[in-house]
Amino acid sequence: xxxxxxxxxxxxxxxxxxxxxxxxxxxxxxxxxxxxxxxxxxxxxxxxxxxxxxxxxxxxxxxxxxxxxxxxxxxxxxxxxxxxxxxxxxxxxxxxxxxxxxxxxxxxxxxxxxxxxxxxxxxxxxxxxxxxxxxxxxxxxxxxxxxxxxxxxxxxxxxxxxxxxxxxxxxxxxxxxxxxxxxxxxxxxxxxxxxxxxxxxxxxxxxxxxxxxxxxxxxxxxxxxxxxxxxxxxxxxxxxxxxxxxxxxxxxxxxxxxxxxxxxxxxxxxxxxxxxxxxxxxxxxxxxxxxxxxxxxxxxxxxxxxxxxxxxxxxxxxxxxxxxxxxxxxxxxxxxxxxxxxxxxxxxxxxxxxxxxxxxxxxxxxxxxxxxxxxxxxxxxxxxxxxxxx
Numbered sequence: 001x002x003x004x005x006x007x008x009x010x011x012x013x014x015x016x017x018x019x020x021x022x023x024x025x026x027x028x029x030x031x032x033x034x035x036x037x038x039x040x041x042x043x044x045x046x047x048x049x050x051x052x053x054x055x056x057x058x059x060x061x062x063x064x065x066x067x068x069x070x071x072x073x074x075x076x077x078x079x080x081x082x083x084x085x086x087x088x089x090x091x092x093x094x095x096x097x098x099x100x101x102x103x104x105x106x107x108x109x110x111x112x113x114x115x116x117x118x119x120x121x122x123x124x125x126x127x128x129x130x131x132x133x134x135x136x137x138x139x140x141x142x143x144x145x146x147x148x149x150x151x152x153x154x155x156x157x158x159x160x161x162x163x164x165x166x167x168x169x170x171x172x173x174x175x176x177x178x179x180x181x182x183x184x185x186x187x188x189x190x191x192x193x194x195x196x197x198x199x200x201x202x203x204x205x206x207x208x209x210x211x212x213x214x215x216x217x218x219x220x221x222x223x224x225x226x227x228x229x230x231x232x233x234x235x236x237x238x239x240x241x242x243x244x245x246x247x248x249x250x251x252x253x254x255x256x257x258x259x260x261x262x263x264x265x266x267x268x269x270x271x272x273x274x275x276x277x278x279x280x281x282x283x284x285x286x287x288x289x290x291x292x293x294x295x296x297x298x299x300x301x302x303x304x305x306x307x308x309x310x311x312x313x314x315x316x317x318x319x320x321x322x323x324x325x326x327x328x329x330x331x332x333x334x335x336x337x338x339x340x341x342x343x344x345x346x347x348x349x350x351x352x353x354x355x356x357x358x359x360x361x362x363x364x365x366x367x368x369x370x371x372x373x374x375x376x377x378x379x380x381x382x383x384x385x386x387x388x389x390x
């Protein structure tokens with residue numbers, strides 16, 4: 001059996017992506033003795049095949065999955081899997097945290113943004129996604145039995161590297177069948193079908209044949225779709241009001257969702273969306289002077305009663321606008337620390353103290369800086385970030 005320690009040492013980005021988006025928990029095993037990376041799919045009425053073709057498609061798909069990920073998939077038509085022995089005794093959150101860290105490091109160092117986007121789309125939808133020709137969507141479930149807030153926030157950070165104008169979250173928890181216990185289905189992540197079709201790789205032979213034989217049903221990307229963007233708002237809504245909540249007032253939430261949807265501007269700049277997400281995800285604390293100063297001496301209270309904090313790019317945004325505009329590169333700072341980190345604005349030693357504090361209190365910002373700089377030594381990393389100050 002493949003070991004988790006081996007998986008984390010695997011230098012193939014696709015192995016980490018496959019595991020992050022397609023791990024399923026074994027219901028027969030109560031503890032986390034092993035994790036299962038699984039690809040499941042069913043025959044569609046839109047593309048029927050015989051038993052011989054099933055075998056041929058299975059063999060080729062298994063080869064494709066194994067070759068791309070460097071993992072030894074096995075199974076049968078409609079189900080391919082790799083079992084990972086949890087030799088590190090990781091919890092579910094520790095498992096996904098380690099995979100996420102690998103994805104960021106391998107993705108930034110070995111792929112450009114377009115290649116990373118394509119790898120993400122295929123890891124998410126080629127293994128477990130299914131097309132909806134009526135709605136022109138490719139959809140995949142996000143299983144509730146492992147969708148912790150930690151996993152969902154990292155899942156969302158990754159999908160922000162896709163074209164946000166073609167993404168959608170489908171909250172099935174707000175469907176009457178769910179709240180009435182008639183049919184409890186998982187939340188879905190969905191993308192425009194034409195967007196996926198344009199970027200699909202030669203992995204799952206049956207899905208490729210299914211889409212190619214029905215390509216006349218796939219509506220082309222339209223200008224209207226490209227100007228509509230609500231994915232950030234929907235993430236915040238689900239993360240704050242639905243995820244892991246025991247009791248849901250379906251009527252109030254549906255009403256609120258409709259209200260918020262009508263108040264979303266049709267066009268948003270990616271940078272503004274990322275900052276909005278950071279304000280909701282990051283703790284309300286200054287990581288630049290945490291435990292050194294009282295926040296009341298470094299900031300002021302807003303009308304909502306919270307102390308005002310700035311959103312700061314740890315590695316300066318101007319250093320590399322394509323890479324540094326990332327949620328993991330953002331931290332919250334008090335106005336004093338934020339102003340002090342302008343180039344030549346404060347004493348060099350003081351600026352480096354703030355940077356050191358940021359790296360100490362934000363593991364995400366530290367991992368991002370290490371990935372983009374390829375520097376492991378803390379002192380050298382502080383110097384690197386200092387040199388990027390704008």
